[in-house]
Amino acid sequence: MKTFYVTTPIYYVNSLPHLGHLYTMIVADAVARRKRQRGIETFFLTGTDEHGIAIERAAERNNRTPKEQADYVVSYYKKMTDAFGLDTAHGGYDIFMRTTEPFHYAGVSEFWRRVAIAKTPKGRNALYKGHYEGWFCAACAAYKTEDEYAKAATPEEAPTCLVHETTLDRISEESYFFRLSDYDEALLSLYESRPDFVQPEARRNEVLSFVRGGLQDLSVSRMNTSVSWGIPVPNDPKHTMYVWFDAVTNYITAIGFGNEQQQRAVGFEKFWPALHLVGKDILRFHAVYWPAFLMAAGVEQPRAIVAHGMWLDPAGRKMSKTLGNTVELDVLNKYFSIDAIRYFCLREMVFGQDGRFGYEALIDRSNSDLASGLGNLSSRTLTMIQRYCEGQVPSASISEEARLSAKRAGVDSDAAALASFIEHARDEFIHHFDNFSFSRALEEAWAIVARVDKMISDAKPWDLAKDERQKQTLNAVLYRSAEALRWLCVLLYPVMPNAASGIYQQLGLKAGLSQLDPAQLKWGELPEGTEIEEIKALFPRIDKAKTMEEIRDQRSEVRGQVSEAAETLSSGRVQSSPRHASEAEAITGIADYIDITDFAKVELRVGQVLTAERIPKADKLLLITVDIGEEKPRQIVAGIAQYYEPEKLIGRKIVVVANLKPRKLRGYESQGMLLAASVGEEGKPVIATFAEDVPNGARLK
Numbered sequence: 098m099k100t101f102y103v104t105t106p107i108y109y110v111n112s113l114p115h116l117g118h119l120y121t122m123i124v125a126d127a128v129a130r131r132k133r134q135r136g137i138e139t140f141f142l143t144g145t146d147e148h149g150i151a152i153e154r155a156a157e158r159n160n161r162t163p164k165e166q167a168d169y170v171v172s173y174y175k176k177m178t179d180a181f182g183l184d185t186a187h188g189g190y191d192i193f194m195r196t197t198e199p200f201h202y203a204g205v206s207e208f209w210r211r212v213a214i215a216k217t218p219k220g221r222n223a224l225y226k227g228h229y230e231g232w233f234c235a236a237c238a239a240y241k242t243e244d245e246y247a248k249a250a251t252p253e254e255a256p257t258c259l260v261h262e263t264t265l266d267r268i269s270e271e272s273y274f275f276r277l278s279d280y281d282e283a284l285l286s287l288y289e290s291r292p293d294f295v296q297p298e299a300r301r302n303e304v305l306s307f308v309r310g311g312l313q314d315l316s317v318s319r320m321n322t323s324v325s326w327g328i329p330v331p332n333d334p335k336h337t338m339y340v341w342f343d344a345v346t347n348y349i350t351a352i353g354f355g356n357e358q359q360q361r362a363v364g365f366e367k368f369w370p371a372l373h374l375v376g377k378d379i380l381r382f383h384a385v386y387w388p389a390f391l392m393a394a395g396v397e398q399p400r401a402i403v404a405h406g407m408w409l410d411p412a413g414r415k416m417s418k419t420l421g422n423t424v425e426l427d428v429l430n431k432y433f434s435i436d437a438i439r440y441f442c443l444r445e446m447v448f449g450q451d452g453r454f455g456y457e458a459l460i461d462r463s464n465s466d467l468a469s470g471l472g473n474l475s476s477r478t479l480t481m482i483q484r485y486c487e488g489q490v491p492s493a494s495i496s497e498e499a500r501l502s503a504k505r506a507g508v509d510s511d512a513a514a515l516a517s518f519i520e521h522a523r524d525e526f527i528h529h530f531d532n533f534s535f536s537r538a539l540e541e542a543w544a545i546v547a548r549v550d551k552m553i554s555d556a557k558p559w560d561l562a563k564d565e566r567q568k569q570t571l572n573a574v575l576y577r578s579a580e581a582l583r584w585l586c587v588l589l590y591p592v593m594p595n596a597a598s599g600i601y602q603q604l605g606l607k608a609g610l611s612q613l614d615p616a617q618l619k620w621g622e623l624p625e626g627t628e629i630e631e632i633k634a635l636f637p638r639i640d641k642a643k644t645m646e647e648i649r650d651q652r653s654e655v656r657g658q659v660s661e662a663a664e665t666l667s668s669g670r671v672q673s674s675p676r677h678a679s680e681a682e683a684i685t686g687i688a689d690y691i692d693i694t695d696f697a698k699v700e701l702r703v704g705q706v707l708t709a710e711r712i713p714k715a716d717k718l719l720l721i722t723v724d725i726g727e728e729k730p731r732q733i734v735a736g737i738a739q740y741y742e743p744e745k746l747i748g749r750k751i752v753v754v755a756n757l758k759p760r761k762l763r764g765y766e767s768q769g770m771l772l773a774a775s776v777g778e779e780g781k782p783v784i785a786t787f788a789e790d791v792p793n794g795a796r797l798k
């Protein structure tokens with residue numbers, strides 16, 4: 098039996114995930130579902146990269162051990178993959194790989210041992226001990242050459258990383274080196290002999306020119322006195338393996354390389370080689386270092402390395418934690434269906450290139466392509482079958498005698514032209530999808546939607562229904578649109594598993610959609626007489642103005658308080674405390690600065706807490722009343738229950754945003770917002786207060 102193995106990168110556990118991380122998983126999930134449709138036994142890996150200095154530091158900042166830090170972020174990932182239907186229970190990944198698994202330690206150690214005794218293609222030792230002197234970015238987990246950092250103003254200061262804009266670490270210590278410089282020709286001939294090894298073409302060219310530019314040996318260990326959170330070098334535990342050496346190897350240890358446990362559970366020979374999906378930011382590690390390590394260890398090369406572009410904010414900057422312009426998963430999860438997000442990600446980003454993410458664009462696409470497009474086609478077809486054909490898929494055929502009437506109504510007496518249009522679109526869809534051109538593939542699917550919509554509008558079934566002589570014409574039109582819908586379900590299942598299954602089921606079809614190969618579809622196989630099921634709207638229209646306003650409110654609310662939505666997705670906090678003033682720009686595209694008149698619009702007043710109580714079934718929320726010098730106290734819902742005992746708040750002076758539009762949270766009206774600092778990774782709220790005595794109602798300016 099044919100098998101297929103697809104991987105996402107494994108994600109760092111120093112911070113919580115955002116849309117960028119979700120995106121690679123969505124792509125991998127769609128690819129895996131498409132393979133499974135074809136009956137190919139597929140193994141889909143995602144997971145976390147848990148070692149290294151950046152994780153050690155994040156743990157320290159959060160008062161956790163590195164393992165606790167990893168467990169915390171992993172539990173968030175698991176909730177996210179569940180909420181977005183990407184986990185095993187929803188037909189998504191097969192393994193959530195963690196590099197802290199003992200089997201991984203065993204596998205990586207074996208891999209190291211193999212590299213340690215290997216000769217390079219030029220006959221020298223692949224691994225040697227030396228001394229490393231240079232700059233290192235903890236956030237990239239990468240050594241930086243002069244063209245990869247910005248020099249500091251004075252020689253005493255450290256340079257900064259061009260990607261993260263953070264200070265680099267100076268390293269000067271004994272280190273193991275991998276003799277990468279001996280692998281340039283071997284790598285170039287690999288790229289030459291396998292033009293599809295790195296995709297897309299533009300990315301392949303980048304890799305080629307990097308390797309042609311000459312390769313330097315790579316430091317692959319750190320003294321454990323500098324980095325202890327990692328895997329010790331076999332037979333030399335004073336050294337910790339370089340985190341990327343440990344990380345890339347996960348792709349083979351997960352399926353059994355160098356360890357019995359996974360070998361039995363999955364099987365290395367069964368699934369290797371893999372197709373690696375990565376962001377273009379980490380292409381070099383996958384397309385240069387990893388293949389060279391594999392050559393040294395004598396392990397077969399991956400099937401391919403396929404790199405996608407980055408999600409940018411509407412202002413065109415890369416979405417990242419450091420910039421604080423990420424798209425938060427709790428907001429996405431609250432306002433949009435999983436399918437709408439998957440569709441948008443695959444339709445909007447031209448694979449391999451960068452794409453901009455904006456909530457407005459997501460709402461527009463949801464409304465036009467999904468609600469008015471596919472959703473409308475499906476509901477009008479099904480409703481007409483319900484109304485005109487007693488809820489049963491009608492007959493497709495137009496008899497000899499009825500042909501003239503059909504012709505008069507502008508309807509072809511057979512479906513050949515429509516069928517061949519749809520077959521062609523199906524072939525194109527498959528071609529583009531299998532070449533990672535998801536956007537082009539979806540254009541083809543929507544060409545089908547448009548064509549069938551036009552057929553319906555031209556034929557006007559509602560008029561045909563008034564004329565008994567046009568019964569066959571009416572039936573044929575409705576059969577054709579139902580059959581087209583069936584095809585669309587099969588095509589779109591990997592992209593929108595829930596909606597496709599929903600429409601399929603409403604069409605009265607039962608056979609496992611997840612196992613139907615669109616290449617095998619034959620026009621006319623939708624059985625006549627199939628009883629359609631209850632019709633449900635799958636893509637409700639989104640009220641753009643209202644939703645945008647709510648999203649803005651929510652995003653500003655989470656600056657100082659725990660977001661209510663975080664509760665729906667996680668018991669921990671979703672990344673929700675932007676550390677950069679320009680987050681608003683990410684939503685609105687408006688520049689960073691406000692002037693004093695903008696600030697004056699915000700009415701900040703001193704208040705005193707009169708009462709405070711927990712809100713039943715909302716473990717993060719407190720209901721408080723506050724005297725802000727008005728006739729009546731204000732009622733405020735605050736997301737601080739996990740950090741403040743209600744009794745201890747009574748009598749406290751706080752700062753209240755007094756002119757915030759009231760809104761309901763868990764059924765309670767919140768008439769303002771209290772200010773709190775957001776501290777640490779989890780955004781622990783710390784209430785703003787005063788050292789001196791201030792009267793209630795005093796205005797902050």
Ligand code: MSP
Nearest residue numbers: 106107108109117121146344345375376407408416
């Ligand atoms: N741990 C390494 C990968 C090791 S793989 C053996 C790492 N982790 S990461 O968490 O920083 O990012 C992993 C991946 O997340 C990126 O390569 C990319 O696939 C995805 N993305 C992170 N930010 C992204 C965007 N803004 N846009 C699209 N994808 C992004 O690197």
